[in-house]
Structures are given as C-alpha cells and as structure tokens.
Amino acid sequence: MNENVIENVIEISEEKIKKLMPEYSKKKLAKAYEILKMISENPNISIDELRIALDVTDRTIARYISELKDKGVIERKGPDNGGKWKIR
Template identity: 40%
Template sequence: MSEKTSEKILSLIQKNKEITIEELAHMTGVSTRSVERNLSKLQRENRITRIGPDKGGSWKVNA
C-alpha cells in the first residue's frame, strides 16, 4: 500500500467531504478495494473520521 495513495485520498477528501469510494478509485487510479484498505488505515491512524451513514455520510479530516 503506497503512502502516496493515502496522501492522494486525504487530499481528495479535503476537497470533497462527500466523495465516494468509486470516485476516489477513479481519481487515484487504484481499485475500490485498495481505496477501502487505505480508508481503513487512515481511520485506524485517526487521520479521518466517518460522519453519518455509509450512504449520504461524509468524511472529516482530523488535524
């Protein structure tokens, strides 16, 4: 798992809090599964938090 991909995902979430996994996959050029792994990693590291439900929720980037 590339640190570069995690940073790209973080940057895209900062620009659009309601971005979908599919959109992240398309914009980073990796599979949806890879995006899911990166999101889980970022959540474990407390760098992002999911607000609300899977559908209709948004992301919060932690400082």
C-alpha cells in the same frame, strides 16, 4: 472555500502522514496524501469516486480508507451514502 475545508487542507502534509504511517512506502504515502487531499476538497466524496480518481481496485481503496481510519486520520460522519468525511 469554507473555513472547514481550509482548516483540513492546512492539517494535511506528507510529513504528518509519514509520521502516522511509518510503514508506508513513498508510493503508498503519495496515494494516502492524494486521498486526504481529495477528501479535504470534497468531504462528500464517495469511496467509488476516490477509487476511480486514483485508478485503484476496490480492495486497494478499502485498505487505504481502513488504515487511515484505524490511525485516526479520517472518520466518517453519517451513513456511507450521504455522509461526510472528516479529517482529524
């Protein structure tokens, strides 16, 4: 595991997400946490892969990604196809 991935994993906690997303229900916090966990384990993961892994609709995953970006939790480096996710 490279250093960057370890750093990302340490940064993620359900408490941190709860503070950033106080309006989220427990269920939504759990999904957001799962998304961040998957991104930390594979920064190259596609939105489609996230959607399939979480068994949610395109619209649902797009909403989570959008909200996480808006809160400054994640950002996309590079193009949608071939870029990487970065947890901030």
